[in-house]
Amino acid sequence: MNFDPPPPLPHSFLSYPPLFPHRPYTSLVLAMSLDGKIADVQRQAARFSSAADLVHLEVRVAAVDGVLFGGGTLRAYGTTLSVRNPVLIEQRRQRGQSDQPVHIVWSPSGQLDPGYRFFQQSVPRGLITTLAGAQRWQGDKRFEKLWVMPAERVEPWDWPWLFAQLKQANLHTLALLGGGRLTADLLYHDLIDELYITVCPLLLGGATAPTLVDGDGCLAALAPRLQLISHQAQEDEVFLHYRVRREGK
Numbered sequence: 165m166n167f168d169p170p171p172p173l174p175h176s177f178l179s180y181p182p183l184f185p186h187r188p189y190t191s192l193v194l195a196m197s198l199d200g201k202i203a204d205v206q207r208q209a210a211r212f213s214s215a216a217d218l219v220h221l222e223v224r225v226a227a228v229d230g231v232l233f234g235g236g237t238l239r240a241y242g243t244t245l246s247v248r249n250p251v252l253i254e255q256r257r258q259r260g261q262s263d264q265p266v267h268i269v270w271s272p273s274g275q276l277d278p279g280y281r282f283f284q285q286s287v288p289r290g291l292i293t294t295l296a297g298a299q300r301w302q303g304d305k306r307f308e309k310l311w312v313m314p315a316e317r318v319e320p321w322d323w324p325w326l327f328a329q330l331k332q333a334n335l336h337t338l339a340l341l342g343g344g345r346l347t348a349d350l351l352y353h354d355l356i357d358e359l360y361i362t363v364c365p366l367l368l369g370g371a372t373a374p375t376l377v378d379g380d381g382c383l384a385a386l387a388p389r390l391q392l393i394s395h396q397a398q399e400d401e402v403f404l405h406y407r408v409r410r411e412g413k
């Protein structure tokens with residue numbers, strides 16, 4: 165399997181994937197064990213995928229205007245994946261994108277350790293939070309941009325409204341990097357368009373270990389249906405690319 169950087173995309177890249185007028189186009193990118201776990205029962209950082217998967221992840225991150233991940237993910241990793249491959253950076257420049265996508269954390273409480281290496285990485289950072297969470301970061305330059313959810317939109321979290329704000333900030337494409345709680349929320353709101361799932365050759369088990377989609381789950385009759393776009397195997401890993409079907413909606 166070839167994970168070299170893809171050929172340069174024309175500036176019309178933003179016409180594919182199809183863009184929505186009121187929200188970013190989204191791709192979920194996650195690695196999971198064969199039994200669907202995205203981490204072990206200790207909820208540690210998932211470092212079980214191969215070097216090829218990391219290249220694949222970097223390609224996906226390099227393609228978008230912003231990446232979004234939950235506070236649980238930042239607490240597990242303390243870091244994010246920046247684009248380092250010069251070819252990918254050059255391709256971003258040719259598409260009129262900044263060298264790095266904006267790395268956005270969703271954390272209603274805003275309780276994030278300023279000592280995380282994330283805050284030293286050379287990437288623009290954003291925070292999606294509540295009024296109380298924003299107060300923690302007031303006057304702090306570590307986040308270039310705060311998106312603050314109005315109090316009346318917090319319960320339940322109004323993702324469609326928030327995504328409209330991201331779109332207004334010129335974020336047309338988003339990579340969603342987990343974890344399971346964020347995925348569940350966005351899936352519930354029908355805000356996931358594509359899924360890139362790497363199936364890794366291990367079995368983690370554990371009822372409390374996070375899965376691809378956590379939350380309350382949905383009945384099979386109502387579950388989102390997917391269309392397989394591509395599948396490739398490399399050594400013992402399988403790289404899957406699905407699109408969410410929306411026929412009839």
Ligand SMILES: NC(=O)c1ccc[n+]([C@@H]2O[C@H](COP(=O)([O-])OP(=O)(O)OC[C@H]3O[C@@H](n4cnc5c(N)ncnc54)[C@H](OP(=O)(O)O)[C@@H]3O)[C@@H](O)[C@H]2O)c1
Binds near residue numbers: 240
């Ligand atoms: N295999 C992979 O590719 C991969 C990728 C990413 C993550 N992971 C794993 O996924 C795990 C993290 O996933 P996660 O689902 O725990 O977290 P998450 O989806 O990264 O973040 C969950 C966010 O939900 C917010 N939240 C809002 N209401 C909540 C509630 N009632 N209860 C809990 N959280 C609430 C939390 O906000 P606050 O910040 O205010 O608490 C938190 O920031 C880690 O173990 C990580 O290693 C794996």
